Amino acid sequence: MNKDANVIIDKVGRDLYILRYNDTDTKYFEALWEIPEGVTYNAYLLIEDGTAILFDTWKKGLDSEFVNALNSIIDIRELKYIVIHHTEPDHSGIIKTLYEKNPQITILGSSMANKLIRSFYGINPRFKAVSDGEVLTIGDYKLTFIHIPWLHWPDTIATYISPINTLITCDVFGAYSIPKSVIIDDIPEDYIVSMRKYFTNIIGFYRDNVIKNLDKVLSITNNKIEVIAPSHGAVLRGNAVGRAIDVYREFALKIPRDSKIVIVYSSMYGFIDSIMNYITQVLNNWGFRISVYRFTDKERSNIGDLIGDVNNAFGIVLGISTYDTEPFPLMDYIIELLIRKLRGGKPILIITDYGWGDVVPKHVKTRLEKAGFTVIDTVSINGQPTEREFGRILGVLQNLKNFK
Ligand SMILES: Cc1cc2nc3c(=O)[nH]c(=O)nc-3n(C[C@H](O)[C@H](O)[C@H](O)COP(=O)(O)O)c2cc1C
Ligand SMILES: [Fe+2]
Numbered sequence: 178m179n180k181d182a183n184v185i186i187d188k189v190g191r192d193l194y195i196l197r198y199n200d201t202d203t204k205y206f207e208a209l210w211e212i213p214e215g216v217t218y219n220a221y222l223l224i225e226d227g228t229a230i231l232f233d234t235w236k237k238g239l240d241s242e243f244v245n246a247l248n249s250i251i252d253i254r255e256l257k258y259i260v261i262h263h264t265e266p267d268h269s270g271i272i273k274t275l276y277e278k279n280p281q282i283t284i285l286g287s288s289m290a291n292k293l294i295r296s297f298y299g300i301n302p303r304f305k306a307v308s309d310g311e312v313l314t315i316g317d318y319k320l321t322f323i324h325i326p327w328l329h330w331p332d333t334i335a336t337y338i339s340p341i342n343t344l345i346t347c348d349v350f351g352a353y354s355i356p357k358s359v360i361i362d363d364i365p366e367d368y369i370v371s372m373r374k375y376f377t378n379i380i381g382f383y384r385d386n387v388i389k390n391l392d393k394v395l396s397i398t399n400n401k402i403e404v405i406a407p408s409h410g411a412v413l414r415g416n417a418v419g420r421a422i423d424v425y426r427e428f429a430l431k432i433p434r435d436s437k438i439v440i441v442y443s444s445m446y447g448f449i450d451s452i453m454n455y456i457t458q459v460l461n462n463w464g465f466r467i468s469v470y471r472f473t474d475k476e477r478s479n480i481g482d483l484i485g486d487v488n489n490a491f492g493i494v495l496g497i498s499t500y501d502t503e504p505f506p507l508m509d510y511i512i513e514l515l516i517r518k519l520r521g522g523k524p525i526l527i528i529t530d531y532g533w534g535d536v537v538p539k540h541v542k543t544r545l546e547k548a549g550f551t552v553i554d555t556v557s558i559n560g561q562p563t564e565r566e567f568g569r570i571l572g573v574l575q576n577l578k579n580f581k
């Protein structure tokens with residue numbers, strides 16, 4: 178396959194280029210998250226008065242494609258600086274090749290990035306650690322480096338370029354998917370879903386740092402940002418800028434949007450399946466929007482989608498089979514992801530089902546409560562539920578419905 182066909186080179190400002198790679202090969206982002214929708218890696222290149230400054234690169238392994246793309250705009254020997262906003266190899270992956278082609282390059286980044294590029298790539302390039310708020314003037318452009326640590330690595334920085342009021346944010350404001358347009362002026366609903374999936378999967382664990390860093394960036398830039406240029410997905414401009422900032426707050430704070438309830442369950446032989454069909458019907462009748470994620474002998478839902486969907490849901494229903502005296506392994510894994518990526522703050526109803534030893538509910542309840550979730554109740558069923566047990570389930574669903 179000609180991978181160069183996946184390359185997009187475009188302008189996002191008079192002197193600012195985007196070099197975008199549409200990755201449709203990666204099945205599991207970070208070897209973990211299912212992404213049939215694909216992902217892009219966006220690098221940016223500013224050329225002013227004969228000085229070329231590159232902001233990030235692409236994923237490790239795309240060296241020849243990146244070099245070809247860069248060569249189509251400049252001679253690599255003209256490249257003076259590379260800003261590394263974050264050293265994860267989906268963005269820093271080409272620096273070794275670039276350094277070998279032009280050892281005069283100076284890399285700019287946080288002091289942590291300096292350590293990481295040496296340990297990841299075994300190179301010893303010129304490096305200038307930029308301090309928080311440090312300004313670099315290149316011709317008419319003023320580049321302000323802003324430290325936004327732990328979004329989602331310790332090394333993370335952003336660059337604000339004035340007078341074009343463009344904020345290069347690396348992973349922050351990024352999204353999965355391969356948007357048709359390089360730049361969008363409004364954010365369609367399905368793109369918000371892609372942004373949220375990316376946010377929850379990748380940045381969710383560090384969500385407490387989002388608001389703090391967002392406020393810092395807005396204050397340093399005097400709320401004047403006109404363009405947000407992230408490293409994944411579309412460049413945001415016009416109405417999309419304010420909307421992205423608003424939805425990021427909603428993501429970080431897990432604010433319930435519409436009345437969505439996410440149902441997640443395992444069912445080996447269909448017992449929990451029948452309970453969840455009943456629950457879905459009841460919640461539907463009450464006017465909730467329902468998403469169902471199943472782990473059965475026929476279906477294995479997309480866990481990355483699930484974690485994204487749950488972030489702004491009203492509540493969660495978990496259905497967990499007992500397996501070798503423990504929660505069903507995939508549910509155990511999902512509970513772990515909910516704890517790490519959501520970090521509590523949602524009501525959860527737990528339904529468990531067992532054959533000969535009712536051991537799961539207590540264990541799961543304690544674990545979720547310790548992580549900051551509100552466990553509405555646990556209902557434990559032995560095989561097929563009786564009419565009475567269906568009545569009990571209806572009662573606990575009322576409690577979930579009335580949760581404030
Ligand atoms: C591979 C396997 C392991 C199981 N391990 C346990 C167990 O350790 N303790 C228990 O009480 N039941 C165990 N069960 C029984 C199931 O938890 C029980 O049948 C339950 O109703 C399954 O619901 P489901 O078909 O919706 O998954 C096991 C079942 C299977 C198939
Ligand atoms: Fe990253």
Ligand SMILES: [Fe+2]
Nearest residue numbers: 265267348408
């Ligand atoms: Fe990334």
